Amino acid sequence: MTGFEQVPAVYHREVGDCLVTTICDGYMAYDTLEIMRDPDHAKLRHLLEDETRVCPPVVSINTFLIRDGQRTVLVDCGSGDIMGPTCGRLPGLMAHLGVRPEDVTDILLTHVHPDHSNGLTDPETGRKLFPNARAHVHQAEIDHWFDDAARARATERQKRVYFDAGRIQLRPWIADGSLIPFDHEHEVLPGITALPSVGHTPGHSCYILRSRGEAMIVWGDTVHVPEVQLGDPDVGMIFDTESGVAAASRRRILQRCVDEDLLVAGMHIHFPGFARIRPGYAGAYRFVQEQWFHAPNHGHQPGVWPTPRKVSAT
């Protein structure tokens, strides 16, 4: 049968007094094994199959909308229209939600890679796609992607896809002063702290939202393939600027997720993109994906689950 569309890929979840909405920009069709920086494909395949995932050739792209009644904050802004027909769904899904681009007050960028930041600016016209927003990003992202010497060392594809596209995306925001850089762990908005976790890119950062006793980390690209990288956090990605530094950041963030029982919101976690992290054996971690639930508050007050109905077997 043909002609059927999936339901819109948006999902609401309350975190304290905030409504967090996952908006799935789409997916990249990659061979999962080929994008990991580890030649031991037998090990990678074993880790994937251990977790019952048989190498589906896709990596999802999520963005997260955070609304608290005052601000409308978008964490990453999708891939625009340059990554092919499987991506670029953010604008249509925002319209479905009734959120206009001019309603967005702040954009928090985890880093400047095309699947996260190419929705900032129309590359044809140089027009900002969120006219009233301020964008927040680590200073090292600006420094790196505008560094001509670093660009000269890059491959032709990296020059085009990362350096040139990144410059096109950031330039109008820099020009009118609406790009707000930070360079250390820092409360960028009330209740939202930027947490640098560099390595994947020079200024890659997570964001921690705290509201009424609950805490969520939006961890950007800390993990791309949870089935593998929690079992072996040292496995890097071919997209990493510095894989060893990225792995050290990954371990630090994973441990913090365990220690503080943070709700994880991940850009490349399977939709709807929420999980908790638990300790595993011998330096590994376990990935506990949160189940899809029917109500944004999971049908219960925080910490109080509904009383189950008694069921009879007969």
Ligand SMILES: [Zn+2]
């Ligand atoms: Zn990414």
